[in-house]
Amino acid sequence: MRAFTKKAGAAAAAVMAGSLLLATQFSGTAVADTAALTQKVVAKDLLGPGEWLLPGQSLTSGGGRFRLVQQHQGNLVFYDGTKALWTSPTSGRPGAKATMQKEGNLVIYGADNKPLWSTPTAGNPGAYLKLPEQSGVLVIYSADDEPLWSSSAYIGKLPSGHVLRPGQWVQSHNGRFKLMQQDEGNAVLYDSQGGQRAVWTTPTAGHPGARSIMQRDGNWVVVDTNDKALWSAKTAGNPGAWLAVGNDGQVIVYSGDNRPLWSSRGRK
Incomplete structure (x- = not known):
């Protein structure tokens, strides 16, 4: 894409x-x-x-x-x-x-x-x-x-309480990186430079219909169609936390006061 x-x-x-x-x-x-x-x-x-x-x-x-x-x-x-x-x-x-x-x-x-x-x-x-x-x-x-928002994507961040359903994504402001909720269940970070290359993924493939939720308790969670948690960033206990896709290719969960809590390149 x-x-x-x-x-x-x-x-x-x-x-x-x-x-x-x-x-x-x-x-x-x-x-x-x-x-x-x-x-x-x-x-x-x-x-x-x-x-x-x-x-x-x-x-x-x-x-x-x-x-x-x-x-x-x-x-x-x-x-x-x-x-x-x-x-x-x-x-x-x-x-x-x-x-x-x-x-x-x-x-x-x-x-x-x-x-x-x-x-x-x-x-x-x-x-x-x-x-x-x-x-x-x-x-x-x-x-x-x-672009700030679109009917198919979030630009830069997934706010607290928001959901990525299959086929939806969060895109970095520079347009290079895209965190896509895949149809097969995993959330995949793509780098568009030199093609569409997957650089990070949640271990949740094999669960069609799964979705990503930035829960209001602060935890980023991938759940199946029965709302069973398949994977999480383990950041609960931080109400108002939000997810960002940065121009440097990192997926980061920030607290409500903008402290990094988790990163796709290792816990902060």
Whole structure:
């Protein structure tokens, strides 16, 4: 698979249907009344800072192939034609609405104006969401056009409470390294320099459907389809810990206050 570029067209399509858990932080920004929100809706292929999608409203790619629709039943859905490629885990919340917040995260608010779900991209003022022309991957870019999040991958980190399902990955910011949750069960770190070379793996192959979880207790765990732990980094007891894929090719679990707890090159 090719690394992300500044255009969404360089990424491979993958579905994260309902796989993202609730992000750990929301901005808490108050939501204005619906009449006021209608002044900020845009009908284009980009959702900029402070712009909204209300129930039934959508963005459409330039060629018309891809759409991002804020469904009346609450979930935000990314379509290729009539096929859903990705959806937020907010179905069953009629009246929900989505906004690209000025501090950088995409947030879905319920009808009661409480946050339901968010991308882990706060702290990036001016970030924007862009529909692709061909790739089938929805991407949030920073103000200087660097990818921060996509519907198929995390960029740089896997936050606390988030999951990698088969076919999903965490990619280093420089695009060279990719931690992929494989279909056969193991999480593999790839180096794209000179080809696609595996440089590290969890010992969990042979368990199709397994997924990686950055648990809220701080432990990075690979579990099977019955939620049985197959392997872990043994970092429990550190609530808020998160996983990073660095530009140097290391997978590191950091504590909530950014202390290294575990590394793919040996315990820290």
